[in-house]
Structures are given as C-alpha cells and as structure tokens.
Amino acid sequence: MGGMAAVAEINHFEYGWITPALSYTLSVLGSALGLVCAGRIRTAQTPGARAWWGLLAAWAIGGTAIWAMHFMAMLGFAVAGTRIRYDVPLTAASTVIAVVAVGIGLAIVGTGRLAAPRLLAGGVFTGAGVAAMHYTGMAAMRLDGSLSYDRLRVALSVLIAVVAATVALWLAMTVRRGLAIAASALVMGIAVNGMHFTGMSALSVHPHERTGEVTGAEVSGLLVPIVLAVVFGVVGLVYALLAAPTDDDRAGTAYLDARRDTEPVGAVTPEPAPDPVGLRARSTLGQPGTPFPSRRSTPPR
Structure with missing residues (x-):
C-alpha cells in the first residue's frame, strides 16, 4: 500500500483475563510488601539497618510490583505469524534497572526531611527508570519483525510512570500500617499496570520475511526461573518482616x-x-x- 510497511496483528490478552489478573496481583503484592519495608526504614536504628530495609523495599517494588508484573503481562502478548523469544542478558538488565531505580528513588526521599523538591526529584528519577525498564524489556524481544512506537503514547506512558513513582515514594514515606497500606497497594497496582499497557498500546510490529530461526530464550524457558525467583523473593521478604x-x-x-x-x-x-x-x-x-x-x-x- 503505497510503500507503507504492513503491520502485524497484536494480541495483548492471548490467554484472556488470566495474565492481567496475575500481573495486577503481583503488582499489589509487591507494592504492599514494599510499603511495609519502607516503613521499617523510618524506624531503623542504624544506617546499616536503613540500607537493608531500603534494599528489601526496592526489591519488593522494583523486582516484584514492577518487573515481575511486566513479565507476567508479557505472557499474554502475541504477534500473529511469529514466535516471540527473549534476549536473556537484556531481560536480566531490565530487572536490575527496575530495582536500582526504585532503590535510588527511596534513597533520595528517605534521606532528610521529606519535601516537595526531594519528592519530585525521586519521582522523576524512579519514573524514568521504570520506563527504561519497560522499553528495555521490550527491546529484549526477538521475533520476525521490527518494532515501532507511537511517540505520543510513549510520552504518555513515561508521564504515567513518573506520576506513579512519585505517588509510590510519597506513600512509602507516609503510609504506616493496616488498611492504608492495603488501599495504597491497590492504587499502586492500578498505576503500574496502567503504565505497562499504555506503553504496550504504543507498539506496532512490522513483519519481515522469514530469514531463519528466531534466536533467544522461549517464554517457557524463562518462566520457571522467574517464578522461582519471585516466590523465594516474596518468602524472604515475609520472613524478614516477621523476624524483625x-x-x-x-x-x-x-x-x-x-x-x-x-x-x-x-x-x-x-x-x-x-x-x-x-x-x-x-x-x-x-x-x-x-x-x-x-x-x-x-x-x-
């Protein structure tokens, strides 16, 4: 059609409601654990203890609420006419980006008196890191086609990430217990999923002629180690909270x-x-x- 590249059909919910429901559950669980760990930062007695709880909070929010949610949602992503594989080093790098971004954001807002400039700086840095994690994870995909993005929707997804990160950091420093943590985790889950699917809606895939086997790891090969990492991570977080x-x-x-x-x-x-x-x-x-x-x-x- 006038030299325009064809666009492949994309399905974000290949398995129906299961993958979005699981991704939302992971984001809420990680957010709740992260908020509880962040609360321990404020009551820690030593710099070492504060760093320990900050690390746990970063893993809970960055590793579980954001990255594991992203991967779970990607299980329902399919492109007509091609199989999808993943570059393992880039996938691992996206995990590190998410955890480090949240950790630095918590360090920015957690050192000294909480003020608007500090909160905004932490939110912008963390939100940019979350967006970088998302698009790094997308760049890790290997398929018979090239990816392109709608710039307006990409910008909207980054804005959502920054706003969500700012609210999450504010909640981490102010919310203390009980129903407030549960309600905050539900809101954070909506924000994280909103950012993910907004970013995914910006994606278009332009199919190529098959030139050979797509390289990379299949989703089935990555699923077991990722699920085990999430399970052991959550169990470790719960144990740390109960033992403290x-x-x-x-x-x-x-x-x-x-x-x-x-x-x-x-x-x-x-x-x-x-x-x-x-x-x-x-x-x-x-x-x-x-x-x-x-x-x-x-x-x-």
Missing part, C-alpha cells in the same frame, strides 16, 4: 532493661529481669550491638 523487631518488642525490651537497672543491689550479682518470650534477643535481631534506648528511668508501678 516491632515497636512492641522494643518497648518490652526497654521495660525489661529498666527493671534490671532499678533492682536493689543486695545480692552479689543481680540477675537480669525475666525474659520469657525472648524479647531482648528479638529486639536486636539484624542490629548487632545496637541497644534500644529506654525512655523510662523507672519501671511502671
């Missing part, structure tokens, strides 16, 4: 230490206050050599 001390643990430890410090010195060596549930050991888990300062000089009567 809570404010109640620290308060209990402070009370036990206060009792010990105020007991009359009548014996040769005063025994430590009872600790039947291991509060003292739990309160220092992951923070060796960092005692929690007691705010009480005397035990409650």
